Amino acid sequence: MIFNRIRWSLFRVISYSIVFINILTFGVFLYIIAPYTSYFFLNDLKFWKHLSYFHKIYFNSISYLKSIVLKDSALIISHLPLSSPPMDSPNLKLFRVSKDWDYPDDSCGTCSDCCHFLGDCCFLDTSRNKCLCYGSLFWRYFNCGRFPTTKKQLDYYRCPKYESIE
Numbered sequence: 001m002i003f004n005r006i007r008w009s010l011f012r013v014i015s016y017s018i019v020f021i022n023i024l025t026f027g028v029f030l031y032i033i034a035p036y037t038s039y040f041f042l043n044d045l046k047f048w049k050h051l052s053y054f055h056k057i058y059f060n061s062i063s064y065l066k067s068i069v070l071k072d073s074a075l076i077i078s079h080l081p082l083s084s085p086p087m088d089s090p091n092l093k094l095f096r097v098s099k100d101w102d103y104p105d106d107s108c109g110t111c112s113d114c115c116h117f118l119g120d121c122c123f124l125d126t127s128r129n130k131c132l133c134y135g136s137l138f139w140r141y142f143n144c145g146r147f148p149t150t151k152k153q154l155d156y157y158r159c160p161k162y163e164s165i166e
């Protein structure tokens with residue numbers, strides 16, 4: 001278990017470092033490590049198919065940092081310790097799928113409300129209301145796969161899918 005905690009922490013430190021270097025290089029760094037960028041965000045090593053996202057990721061990173069400063073940072077970062085495991089659902093001891101939820105448990109139906117915290121997420125395909133990086137390393141290790149992590153997040157986004165287990 002401790003080995004996993006160290007591994008997950010290292011992975012996040014490296015990921016944050018990549019974002020930081022990418023900002024310092026005005027978005028060029030993601031092109032230098034293109035296969036990894038493509039795999040990390042989009043689950044696909046064929047980076048040439050996804051180059052149009054690379055600069056959008058740079059602008060999303062800037063927006064993210066601005067949001068941490070200007071918005072309520074507790075909504076996005078304070079509940080993601082470096083050593084937390086990758087997740088593809090919220091903590092099911094704290095949240096459950098609402099009995100009124102009309103879609104499959106692995107779908108968000110027509111909702112994408114929590115994808116607009118930073119403005120429009122570049123990975124949200126608005127024509128199909130689909131997350132293009134669903135299940136990727138980025139999705140599982142950071143905020144998306146584990147949403148919501150707190151009741152505050154659930155209430156803020158008025159998430160129709162989950163309810164908290166009191």
Ligand code: SF4
Nearest residue numbers: 108111112114159161
């Ligand atoms: S707010 Fe809830 S239902 Fe809507 S996209 Fe987010 S997790 Fe899915």
Ligand code: SF4
Nearest residue numbers: 115121123124131144
């Ligand atoms: S779930 Fe997908 S579309 Fe929504 S914010 Fe996360 S990466 Fe973007």
